[in-house]
Amino acid sequence: MTTNPSFEDASCPVPLAHNDRIVIGHGSGGKMTHDLIRKVFLPYFDNPILKTGDDSAIISFSTGSKFAITTDSHVVDPLFFPGGDIGRLAICGTVNDLAVMGAAPLYLTAGFIIEEGFDISLLHSILLSMRRSAIEAGVSIVAGDTKVVQRGKCDKLFINTSGFGIIHDNISISGANAKPGDMVIVSGSIGNHGIAVLAARGELGFDTNLTSDVAPLNHLVKSILDISTKIHVMRDPTRGGLATTLNEIALQSNVSIHLEEKNIPVLPAVRATCEMLGFDPLYIANEGKLVIIADPADAHKILAALQNHPYGRDAAIIGKIVNQPAGHVLVRTEFGSSRLVDMLAGEILPRIC
Amino acid sequence: MTTNPSFEDASCPVPLAHNDRIVIGHGSGGKMTHDLIRKVFLPYFDNPILKTGDDSAIISFSTGSKFAITTDSHVVDPLFFPGGDIGRLAICGTVNDLAVMGAAPLYLTAGFIIEEGFDISLLHSILLSMRRSAIEAGVSIVAGDTKVVQRGKCDKLFINTSGFGIIHDNISISGANAKPGDMVIVSGSIGNHGIAVLAARGELGFDTNLTSDVAPLNHLVKSILDISTKIHVMRDPTRGGLATTLNEIALQSNVSIHLEEKNIPVLPAVRATCEMLGFDPLYIANEGKLVIIADPADAHKILAALQNHPYGRDAAIIGKIVNQPAGHVLVRTEFGSSRLVDMLAGEILPRIC
Numbered sequence: 001m002t003t004n005p006s007f008e009d010a011s012c013p014v015p016l017a018h019n020d021r022i023v024i025g026h027g028s029g030g031k032m033t034h035d036l037i038r039k040v041f042l043p044y045f046d047n048p049i050l051k052t053g054d055d056s057a058i059i060s061f062s063t064g065s066k067f068a069i070t071t072d073s074h075v076v077d078p079l080f081f082p083g084g085d086i087g088r089l090a091i092c093g094t095v096n097d098l099a100v101m102g103a104a105p106l107y108l109t110a111g112f113i114i115e116e117g118f119d120i121s122l123l124h125s126i127l128l129s130m131r132r133s134a135i136e137a138g139v140s141i142v143a144g145d146t147k148v149v150q151r152g153k154c155d156k157l158f159i160n161t162s163g164f165g166i167i168h169d170n171i172s173i174s175g176a177n178a179k180p181g182d183m184v185i186v187s188g189s190i191g192n193h194g195i196a197v198l199a200a201r202g203e204l205g206f207d208t209n210l211t212s213d214v215a216p217l218n219h220l221v222k223s224i225l226d227i228s229t230k231i232h233v234m235r236d237p238t239r240g241g242l243a244t245t246l247n248e249i250a251l252q253s254n255v256s257i258h259l260e261e262k263n264i265p266v267l268p269a270v271r272a273t274c275e276m277l278g279f280d281p282l283y284i285a286n287e288g289k290l291v292i293i294a295d296p297a298d299a300h301k302i303l304a305a306l307q308n309h310p311y312g313r314d315a316a317i318i319g320k321i322v323n324q325p326a327g328h329v330l331v332r333t334e335f336g337s338s339r340l341v342d343m344l345a346g347e348i349l350p351r352i353c
Numbered sequence: 354m355t356t357n358p359s360f361e362d363a364s365c366p367v368p369l370a371h372n373d374r375i376v377i378g379h380g381s382g383g384k385m386t387h388d389l390i391r392k393v394f395l396p397y398f399d400n401p402i403l404k405t406g407d408d409s410a411i412i413s414f415s416t417g418s419k420f421a422i423t424t425d426s427h428v429v430d431p432l433f434f435p436g437g438d439i440g441r442l443a444i445c446g447t448v449n450d451l452a453v454m455g456a457a458p459l460y461l462t463a464g465f466i467i468e469e470g471f472d473i474s475l476l477h478s479i480l481l482s483m484r485r486s487a488i489e490a491g492v493s494i495v496a497g498d499t500k501v502v503q504r505g506k507c508d509k510l511f512i513n514t515s516g517f518g519i520i521h522d523n524i525s526i527s528g529a530n531a532k533p534g535d536m537v538i539v540s541g542s543i544g545n546h547g548i549a550v551l552a553a554r555g556e557l558g559f560d561t562n563l564t565s566d567v568a569p570l571n572h573l574v575k576s577i578l579d580i581s582t583k584i585h586v587m588r589d590p591t592r593g594g595l596a597t598t599l600n601e602i603a604l605q606s607n608v609s610i611h612l613e614e615k616n617i618p619v620l621p622a623v624r625a626t627c628e629m630l631g632f633d634p635l636y637i638a639n640e641g642k643l644v645i646i647a648d649p650a651d652a653h654k655i656l657a658a659l660q661n662h663p664y665g666r667d668a669a670i671i672g673k674i675v676n677q678p679a680g681h682v683l684v685r686t687e688f689g690s691s692r693l694v695d696m697l698a699g700e701i702l703p704r705i706c
Binding site: 109134 | 373374375376377378379380386389390393394397398400402403409410412414416418422423424425426427428430460462463464465466467468469470471472473476477480481483484487493494495496497498499500501502503505506507508511513515517703704
């Protein structure tokens, strides 16, 4: 149990002269989000559990039990998109944040902020989707809250889901555990979610058959934890895409990640859309993909297990961990040159999750 | 651990023909909120933990440990009001939902939805207030999330806080535990929060010196749990006010609650404002008050302990539990007549928390 020192320590940890304003990029999941969290949020909530930078907080009790806790607010626009909706997203996002820490997700809470005038039949559809996703993941929604705001004071519906899971013995997975020599595996093609949501907004000017990959990954995670004890890092690369997630890991583990561009699975529809719009698929959000960093001795076994599961069929080994340049991600292009891949800088697709 | 039966059970539990729309009253915390939850939300999330109707879900593990989990979204308008702000509200609301179940609050998550253009100096003030309230309550914020939506797509800032606490042995507190003969105690004057927020909106047309009662009540709760094992029900009467909370308890316990109007503490400023606007203080939100229903043998001891604490100084015994009419709350007016006090019907003060 972490206790904050005393009421007297409640002084302001940072000077209060700030003239800046929140911009869309602060919600990108990329560099600006990281800066906002590091410079604005963390000084106030500083505690050893929050600081790890992983997808869930890990709490150890004196009984030896270890739990994972996480939270995620969902503001996706539009509420319904090919392959999913805000309800499925809200369940899967939180289930996945627990699962990638090696936790078995058990209990979720759901907080709804609804705009006055919202169509209750749409609410039914979204709740049904949440129910189906929760059943698929094997989690129960144990607490809820509903707030209604006046017309124009929120955009239709926002859903916060917080989650609670149990971590079984001998599992120690963290973004800080990547080691030189480890292999980098992705569980399938990247960018599907972001491009599917963009298409659903009607902003592409053409149709795609693309669907979001939004899915609960806890069963997929279990299938690889069951066969390997050498998984060092797991993450789901959501906002900010694969590039941002790998940069976070490179920083947390103080290693370098080298990717082979030709091995990174990207569907033709995603590739074509990205080329047309000048996007890089490495920065497009996913909602049903895993990145795994594991000991090379188990990498092919893990790959085979992933490919054996419906949500991991297109899994691939896409790179490896090396020592230098520490804290950086490099990708070797199909032409043989290497380029540095930074975190997402601004924001390319707001409100993607 | 609750597991949902199987993926095949994911059929729609209610017919999908609904022409209704969400109205402000659905967020009142009163009767319309209850109907929405019972008719729309519960059929989809039906499980034995969620159904209890208490302020937190209680989860028992096979190890014998019992935990409480809760969630609350905060959309208060304005963000700053006399005596508090959305940050203090977000911490205290969730701490109190745990505390009234007899849980020691330990860990909170915080999810921020921020409108583009929001002044970061205001964010600092709100985070400082959260920090101070968390330190006062002795809880740690262990996980967070930040989303940014475009200008006009939310009202400045919404904060969801979810909470996790541990329930010590021998504590069994629930809205279903009120017994005929029990005494009803309130920890202080009612309606302060609602009227203070209303005044901060500038809608009163006159000034008051009233401040919100928003406060973390876990230490107050501990002070009475330490001296009595005969506390049957605890609640914090927030949205919907004391009347709605007592109606919930009367229904959950299938008892009748009889109040003495003259014993219910109401500050003169609240009383005057309510009289002027035609409100009943029984329906005005509180954010730092407890209702306790306890065995008469311990009632005066509990009252004394409450009055000994800064947040319980004006505590009073305000009524008792009887058999009939079951599921109803009656108040004996200062003139000796009795009137039925129902749940809040529509919405008198939207976005109060």
